[in-house]
Amino acid sequence: MKKLAVCIAVLIFACYAFSQDQPSAPKPAPMLLVQEIPLPNVGGRIDHFTFDGKRKRVIGAALGNNTVEVVDTFAGKDIHSIIGAANPQGLVYVGEFDRLFVANGTDGKLRIYDGDSFSLLNTVDIGEDADNVRYDPAGKRVYVAFGGDEEGSIAVIDAASGKRLEDVAKLDAHPESFQIATSKPVIYANIATKAKVVVIDRNTHKVTNWPLKSGKANYPMALDEADRRLFVVTRKPAQLVVLDSDSGATVASVPCVSDADDLYFDTGRKRIYIPGGEGFISVIEQTDPDHYQSIAKIPTTVGARTGLWYEKRDRLYLAVPASSKQGAALWVYAPQD
Incomplete structure (x- = not known):
């Protein structure tokens, strides 16, 4: 009986150790490419x-x-x-x-x-x-x-x-x-x-x-009026800067994709989407009005830095300019909860 108890204990320990060694399932991307619409005559x-x-x-x-x-x-x-x-x-x-x-x-x-x-x-x-x-x-x-x-x-x-x-x-x-x-x-x-x-x-x-207390070349901007926050992205360095929209005080800053020209706030998910010419979309989560964290860099293509966030359709449209590798297109992304 004692030997059986020892064997069971060893087995339980082994199973636990094995489970700890296994990599956890990857988190789903916060945004998925669901459609590519060609712009055949656009250069x-x-x-x-x-x-x-x-x-x-x-x-x-x-x-x-x-x-x-x-x-x-x-x-x-x-x-x-x-x-x-x-x-x-x-x-x-x-x-x-x-x-x-x-x-x-x-x-x-x-x-x-x-x-x-x-x-x-x-x-x-x-x-x-x-x-x-x-x-x-x-x-x-x-x-x-x-x-x-x-x-x-x-x-x-x-x-x-x-x-x-x-x-x-x-x-x-x-x-x-x-x-x-x-x-x-x-x-x-x-x-x-x-x-x-x-x-x-x-x-x-x-x-x-x-x-601005840090950064320059601030091109994109978005407004979270409910929480009195103004979002600005600078290119030098590449960062999201969050300002108090009443006082102008800097609330937070988070590194992001470079060469950004647009910025969108998903009010339902409390996420900020920043497409950049570097070839990514930065996804930054608003934990609360004072705290922000980067949760993903979605790969896109070099030069894709503008588009449209249409909240009623829950879609992000990304403009992809023509290059030697591909024609111009409008890529459509669906946010994931």
């Missing part, structure tokens, strides 16, 4: 995107191609190219007026198209290097960033009439990505060449400067 750099929710279309600025590409996400194909653009950079589709607003960097114009036929309806002079575009549904205003090395601004367009209104403020350089707050009348904007964020009061036009 060169691809910039920013917008979404036509009614028609289920992703619309992108093919900057290096001087076209705007319209992709049917249900059919999974590029269905139309809007020609005549001049280095299109930023764009926004406004469903309530069925209008597509496209900022063009070469001639500094905002081209306004019909959302169905894509016929050109109006052209508005904006200024040097017209770039990022946003829409404020409450005020029914379209905002367009523009400027150069020593001065810049954000133009305001009446979305219904297409007329240009008074600019929000004078800035000391070209604004890159910017976000419009809904809980208060302010705009947050990256001034990448000055390594700072500016806060613009839309009512008084007052500009407040928030110099």
Whole structure:
């Protein structure tokens, strides 16, 4: 009986030791590539995107191609190219007026198209290097960033009439990505060449400067308004910087993919997605408003640094520029819980 007890004890110990030696099952990736949509006639750099929710279309600025590409996400194909653009950079589709607003960097114009036929309806002079575009549904205003090395601004367009209104403020350089707050009348904007964020009061036009304590070349930006957090990515070094959106104080910083040009916040999963030209998507988790951790670097391809996060469809669309190895495409990712 004693020998039996000893044998059982040895067996239990051996099984435990064996289980400890076995590698644990790998965690599923937080994002999976589920579709590749070819962009057969697109060459060169691809910039920013917008979404036509009614028609289920992703619309992108093919900057290096001087076209705007319209992709049917249900059919999974590029269905139309809007020609005549001049280095299109930023764009926004406004469903309530069925209008597509496209900022063009070469001639500094905002081209306004019909959302169905894509016929050109109006052209508005904006200024040097017209770039990022946003829409404020409450005020029914379209905002367009523009400027150069020593001065810049954000133009305001009446979305219904297409007329240009008074600019929000004078800035000391070209604004890159910017976000419009809904809980208060302010705009947050990256001034990448000055390594700072500016806060613009839309009512008084007052500009407040928030110099970054570390990092420069801050291009992408996203806003978590519920938790009063502003997300900024710098390229030098490659990092996510989290700011308090009330005070500008630095809350956290996390290393991320290099050469980033877009940044998205998944409000449901509390995750931040950062595509970078290095060839990865950084996935950073918000544990709480003050704490963040990198949970994955999803391999993509070199040069893929822009796209669109469409939360209603729970999909991330990544722009893949043409190269010697592959044609241009729109890669579609599905987040995993």
